[in-house]
Amino acid sequence: MPHDQHELALHLLSAYDTQLREETEMLGATAIDRSGPLVRGKFGSRGFVSYRDLAGLTGTALDDLIAQTIEHFARDAHVSSFEWKTRGHDAPPDLSERLLAQGFQAEDQETVMLGEARLLAVDVHLPPGVQLRRIDDQADSGPDLRRAVAAQERAFGVPFDLEDFVQSLEKKRALVEVWVAEAQGEVICTGRLEVVPGTEFAGIWGGGTVPEWRGQGIYRALTAQRAKSALARGVRFLHSDSTPFSRPILERSGLLPVTTTTPYIWSRGQAPHE
Structure with missing residues (x-):
């Protein structure tokens, strides 16, 4: 990617993180709450997890947050599934492995275009x-x-x-x-x-x-x-x-x-x- 396009991509990514995550992804949700860095929402029988970043959580602290989130949605008998939407530029890099270890299934990767x-x-x-x-x-x-x-x-x-x-x-x-x-x-x-x-x-x-x-x-x-x-x-x-x-x-x-x-x-x- 040429230098000017790279700079533009970084600007667009910043706007994406600032404007299109957290509460913005909860439009139409029937219920919304916060847990640490996470915003959690319900859309009928489905749940959704959004965040701007994970506040530097790694290791056991991140595992605990994932487990608490599973428990939150599992307690609601009306929720059959929920999505934890990851982005490729997010930290830590082993988040995917930690989600898989706690029973999540990965869907197809897509490219965010702006x-x-x-x-x-x-x-x-x-x-x-x-x-x-x-x-x-x-x-x-x-x-x-x-x-x-x-x-x-x-x-x-x-x-x-x-x-x-x-x-x-x-x-x-x-x-x-x-x-x-x-x-x-x-x-x-x-x-x-x-x-x-x-x-x-x-x-x-x-x-x-x-x-x-x-x-x-x-x-x-x-x-x-x-x-x-x-x-x-x-x-x-x-x-x-x-x-x-x-x-x-x-x-x-x-x-x-x-x-x-x-x-x-x-x-x-x-x-x-x-």
């Missing part, structure tokens, strides 16, 4: 017959949301909880936009824009194209449309936790990789590793 929204807000040529449309701002958005969820399940190959999604959308109605690309009456690509109140950021999430339509610029076009909408809302920066599929598209558009993120999941009934 940059100016204006860099993505460009005109992108679409294949013939493909149209972009926002679907959450209609009087009856239910049928379109169901079609979008079905397309997202095809794009990512995993189930997607429609009920949880609709409930989350209702809680953040003024902050979330759901966009789709359609062809021949079918949803072929989906993506959300989520404005983060009190910050300079909006997130671009859930972007996925069904397999037979990939490689034709549709995800890039949907991202550009969300960037234009973000600018219209006064947003300066966009951020995304990117898969290996979306990272190169966002990087070519001018976003920078600033760190990585790996979710560690504790589920009720999991036993620590021996």
